[in-house]
Amino acid sequence: MNLTLKVWRQKNAATPGRFQTYPARNLSPDMSFLEMLDVVNEDLITRGEEPIAFDSDCREGICGMCSIVINGIPHGGHHGTAACQLHLRHFQDGDTLTLEPWRAKAFPLIKDLIVNRTALDRIIQAGGFVSVSTGGTPDANALPVPKDIADRAMDAAACIGCGACVAVCKNASAMLFVAAKVSHLNLLPQGKAEKDRRVLNLVKQMDMEGFGGCTVTGSCEAVCPKEISLSFIARMNRDYGAAIIKS
Amino acid sequence: MPLNAQIPSGPLAQKWEQYKFDLKLINPANKRKFDLLVVGSGLAGASAAAALAELGYRVKCFCFQDSPRRAHSISAQGGINAAKNYANDGDSVYRLFYDTLKGGDFRAREANVYRLAQVSGAIIDQCVAQGVPFAREYGGLLANRSFGGAQVSRTFYARGQTGQQLLLGAYQALCRQIGLGTVKMFPRTEMLDLVVVDGHAQGIVVRDLVTGQISSHAGDAVVLATGGYSNVFFLSTNAKGCNVTAIWRAYKKGAFFANPCYTQIHPTCIPVSGEHQSKLTLMSESLRNDGRVWVPLNKADRAKPPAAIPETDRDYFLERKYPSYGNLAPRDISSRAAKEACDAGRGVGPGGLGVYLDFADAIQRLGQPIIRDRYGNLFDMYEKITGENASQAPMRIYPAVHYTMGGTWVDYNLMSTLPGLFVIGEANFSDHGANRLGASALMQGLADGYFVLPYTLGHYLATAKRPRPATSRAEFKQAEADTRAFIQRLLTIKGKRTPTSLHRELGRLLWEKCGMARNETGLREALRRIPELRAEFWQNVNVPGESGDLNQSLEYAGRVADFMEFAELLCHDALHRRESCGGHFREEFQTPDGEARRDDQNFAYVAAWEYQGLEKPPVLHKEPLQYEEISMSTRSYA
Numbered sequence: 044m045n046l047t048l049k050v051w052r053q054k055n056a057a058t059p060g061r062f063q064t065y066p067a068r069n070l071s072p073d074m075s076f077l078e079m080l081d082v083v084n085e086d087l088i089t090r091g092e093e094p095i096a097f098d099s100d101c102r103e104g105i106c107g108m109c110s111i112v113i114n115g116i117p118h119g120g121h122h123g124t125a126a127c128q129l130h131l132r133h134f135q136d137g138d139t140l141t142l143e144p145w146r147a148k149a150f151p152l153i154k155d156l157i158v159n160r161t162a163l164d165r166i167i168q169a170g171g172f173v174s175v176s177t178g179g180t181p182d183a184n185a186l187p188v189p190k191d192i193a194d195r196a197m198d199a200a201a202c203i204g205c206g207a208c209v210a211v212c213k214n215a216s217a218m219l220f221v222a223a224k225v226s227h228l229n230l231l232p233q234g235k236a237e238k239d240r241r242v243l244n245l246v247k248q249m250d251m252e253g254f255g256g257c258t259v260t261g262s263c264e265a266v267c268p269k270e271i272s273l274s275f276i277a278r279m280n281r282d283y284g285a286a287i288i289k290s
Numbered sequence: 291m292p293l294n295a296q297i298p299s300g301p302l303a304q305k306w307e308q309y310k311f312d313l314k315l316i317n318p319a320n321k322r323k324f325d326l327l328v329v330g331s332g333l334a335g336a337s338a339a340a341a342l343a344e345l346g347y348r349v350k351c352f353c354f355q356d357s358p359r360r361a362h363s364i365s366a367q368g369g370i371n372a373a374k375n376y377a378n379d380g381d382s383v384y385r386l387f388y389d390t391l392k393g394g395d396f397r398a399r400e401a402n403v404y405r406l407a408q409v410s411g412a413i414i415d416q417c418v419a420q421g422v423p424f425a426r427e428y429g430g431l432l433a434n435r436s437f438g439g440a441q442v443s444r445t446f447y448a449r450g451q452t453g454q455q456l457l458l459g460a461y462q463a464l465c466r467q468i469g470l471g472t473v474k475m476f477p478r479t480e481m482l483d484l485v486v487v488d489g490h491a492q493g494i495v496v497r498d499l500v501t502g503q504i505s506s507h508a509g510d511a512v513v514l515a516t517g518g519y520s521n522v523f524f525l526s527t528n529a530k531g532c533n534v535t536a537i538w539r540a541y542k543k544g545a546f547f548a549n550p551c552y553t554q555i556h557p558t559c560i561p562v563s564g565e566h567q568s569k570l571t572l573m574s575e576s577l578r579n580d581g582r583v584w585v586p587l588n589k590a591d592r593a594k595p596p597a598a599i600p601e602t603d604r605d606y607f608l609e610r611k612y613p614s615y616g617n618l619a620p621r622d623i624s625s626r627a628a629k630e631a632c633d634a635g636r637g638v639g640p641g642g643l644g645v646y647l648d649f650a651d652a653i654q655r656l657g658q659p660i661i662r663d664r665y666g667n668l669f670d671m672y673e674k675i676t677g678e679n680a681s682q683a684p685m686r687i688y689p690a691v692h693y694t695m696g697g698t699w700v701d702y703n704l705m706s707t708l709p710g711l712f713v714i715g716e717a718n719f720s721d722h723g724a725n726r727l728g729a730s731a732l733m734q735g736l737a738d739g740y741f742v743l744p745y746t747l748g749h750y751l752a753t754a755k756r757p758r759p760a761t762s763r764a765e766f767k768q769a770e771a772d773t774r775a776f777i778q779r780l781l782t783i784k785g786k787r788t789p790t791s792l793h794r795e796l797g798r799l800l801w802e803k804c805g806m807a808r809n810e811t812g813l814r815e816a817l818r819r820i821p822e823l824r825a826e827f828w829q830n831v832n833v834p835g836e837s838g839d840l841n842q843s844l845e846y847a848g849r850v851a852d853f854m855e856f857a858e859l860l861c862h863d864a865l866h867r868r869e870s871c872g873g874h875f876r877e878e879f880q881t882p883d884g885e886a887r888r889d890d891q892n893f894a895y896v897a898a899w900e901y902q903g904l905e906k907p908p909v910l911h912k913e914p915l916q917y918e919e920i921s922m923s924t925r926s927y928a
């Protein structure tokens with residue numbers, strides 16, 4: 044099959060970017076989306092041009108590195124699928140696709156389809172952990188955790204930190220990302236001791252990083268490759284409210 | 291001269307406790323005077339960086355991804371072993387130790403493996419305290435499952451995302467320290483050389499992958515936690531960025547490289563679908579708890595839909611050949627059995643390079659919901675890649691390169707032959723011998739980082755008592771100049787071939803000549819071809835772009851250049867080891883029924899290679915494997 048790609052090219056943050064059109068020919072429907080980009084890049088290198096810069100690593104939908112807006116939707120809009128897991132069998136021969144980077148104030152562009160997402164790391168550094176040092180912890184089975192609670196915490200912990208939720212949001216809000224971390228840790232008995240300061244610190248850092256506010260449109264849940272539920276945002280809001288009252 | 295592994299004296303079970311007591315300590319107030327460089331932020335690197343910073347050291351941590359949370363450890367699926375005996379099925383430290391040593395085909399160091407088993411329980415305690423959401427039973431206690439090479443259930447897991455959850459635990463511990471200012475993190479930064487001052491590893495040269503800037507960092511010690519080298523084969527289950535660069539460049543600076551030929555081929559991966567393939571995807575070994583592996587009994591049935599092949603015409607070859615372990619036979623053995631079936635013309639799917647992994651019985655026995663709960667995300671991943679639903683038709687799987695047991699030689703302290711250079715996690719060679727058992731890499735990475743290195747590194751600092759060099763010293767300037775020259779050389783060739791095409795060619799050669807089965811003729815052929823291919827690389831590679839910019843082709847070309855050199859050492863080691871053991875199967879050395887024939891008389895040693903320059907063969911140093919507690923026996927899973 045053949046596709047036409049309209050790709051955002053931008054040398055660096057200081058240089059203006061623009062769309063450039065590339066043909067992608069002789070593709071197999073069994074290829075992954077990124078393998079298709081590999082083929083296009085091989086061709087560009089051979090012709091002496093600079094290949095399209097894009098992030099990827101595990102190519103199994105778990106590292107959260109890949110970050111491409113495909114036809115206006117982060118990761119391309121296939122239910123629970125990161126761009127690296129998308130396969131060409133979902134497209135039609137002859138389709139034209141637009142490829143853009145995550146666009147958000149808190150994610151400055153680095154090059155082409157690559158942005159800087161360290162704001163998400165700084166949010167975790169502000170309190171997205173349990174303050175235990177190594178060693179001296181109680182036996183793992185000392186504290187039973189009901190299965191439904193552990194499962195729910197796992198649902199939230201499954202977040203891969205890709206930032207698609209931010210990229211799709213009209214306010215570029217990181218609420219789903221933050222809510223997932225707060226919920227993961229606040230749900231578990233091990234995380235309860237720091238429940239209040241965690242939610243306050245994470246939300247504060249999120250605001251400082253320049254992410255926008257949440258108006259609960261639900262677009263974040265719709266594009267999340269791990270299908271993190273919007274209900275975690277409501278959960279976090281309850282934790283936040285309770286913490287504010289106490290503080 | 292035989293290598294001294296610094297194994298403490300005393301009875302096996304007491305070595306580590308006694309040794310920890312004997313180690314020299316650094317007073318808490320003095321720890322903050324030491325700068326430690328940790329390269330890598332996977333399970334090993336993140337846990338080490340966090341644990342060292344918690345103790346009070348000043349740590350700098352480096353990774354090439356945009357965040358430490360994205361290290362390749364994130365993609366580990368199945369689980370982590372620990373001798374907790376929560377299942378009450380007879381597990382113990384001794385049993386985990388024995389299974390791991392036997393799984394490694396008696397080619398690992400006994401004292402290290404025992405220590406690994408000893409600290410395994412504390413890892414689970416630590417992770418639970420960090421909030422790792424392991425799977426639980428309805429009573430609220432932790433759930434376990436079985437992995438290959440074990441007859442007990444000792445594997446802890448978080449759905450099919452155990453690596454992700456363990457790494458997030460370590461990452462969060464690391465983030466806590468970054469927030470406290472005790473760790474400075476350098477993401478999108480690649481180490482390109484090791485700096486040795488007066489025989490001690492005391493610094494690194496790095497490239498900022500965004501600006502292209504080359505700079506140096508000096509430290510009181512250097513820790514490499516840079517993962518495995520499976521990608522030398524081009525196609526593997528590893529993340530695209532995994533590479534050998536850090537440990538290869540350390541090797542060229544004097545750190546011996548041990549057992550490079552011990553590479554692991556994982557039996558359950560999704561088969562290659564075409565030329566364009568960029569990597570292979572693992573289907574976790576945990577699937578073999580409930581999936582049954584089979585091929586048609588008759589060649590003629592190969593192309594039939596699986597449902598049309600009656601029970602009597604199926605060969606459940608693992609259950610047939612290894613009745614007591616069945617589908618949970620270890621990886622090396624299961625992979626070879628699959629290859630044997632395909633070589634005999636009974637493989638299924640395109641090119642006959644596949645075997646079935648069938649869940650029909652388990653679904654009938656336990657019902658869809660239980661199977662979904664256990665493996666839901668793996669079934670989804672399979673469907674995304676192949677477009678097929680594994681609850682309706684069996685999966686098709688084939689072996690693929692997955693893990694590398696070899697790595698930098700380290701002693702009991704996890705220190706290499708270069709004083710001050712510590713190597714942890716998959717990057718070292720230490721605990722898995724010639725074959726790693728499932729769910730034990732995560733265990734080893736975290737054991738090294740949380741519970742071993744923090745002790746042994748302190749001892750080194752307390753005894754070496756060396757001043758930290760300034761990065762203005764000649765050794766640093768020279769290493770920086772060499773790095774710049776290397777990059778410039780890559781950029782000026784502007785030949786006709788892409789780095790990918792050369793890497794793919796190298797990978798294919800290795801897979802054919804030094805893959806699942808090896809023989810003298812093939813290895814000699816590979817050793818002839820690799821230098822030719824390397825020459826072709828240096829004459830004809832085309833690396834576009836500039837050095838002062840984000841340049842992914844340049845990053846990649848540098849890694850391929852190292853693979854081109856390393857591949858030779860890999861084949862060299864494989865040729866020298868005239869026996870079959872674990873993942874190293876030499877066709878000349880097999881029993882009449884096709885099992886590996888080990889040669890304990892002549893090869894019960896670790897092969898540690900010393901670099902002599904590219905044009906000269908490396909020098910072999912042997913670390914004899916002397917077992918105090920157990921005797922080497924023939925591995926049997928029948």
Ligand SMILES: Cc1cc2nc3c(=O)[nH]c(=O)nc-3n(C[C@H](O)[C@H](O)[C@H](O)COP(=O)(O)OP(=O)(O)OC[C@H]3O[C@@H](n4cnc5c(N)ncnc54)[C@H](O)[C@@H]3O)c2cc1C
Pocket residue numbers: 329330331332333334335352353354355358361362363364365366367368369370452453479480481482515516517518527528529532533535536572574692693714715716717728729730731732733735
């Ligand atoms: C698909 C898959 C599934 C697996 N499942 C399991 C499992 O269920 N159980 C199990 O026990 N094991 C499993 N393994 C094996 C296990 O995941 C790895 O062995 C382990 O995670 C390696 O951890 P590590 O910390 O040593 O290295 P990695 O996680 O590979 O981390 C390497 C780090 O080094 C950095 N780095 C590398 N080179 C440089 C450089 N030159 N400069 C700067 N930084 C550098 C990287 O950025 C990264 O941070 C699996 C492996 C794969 C491929």
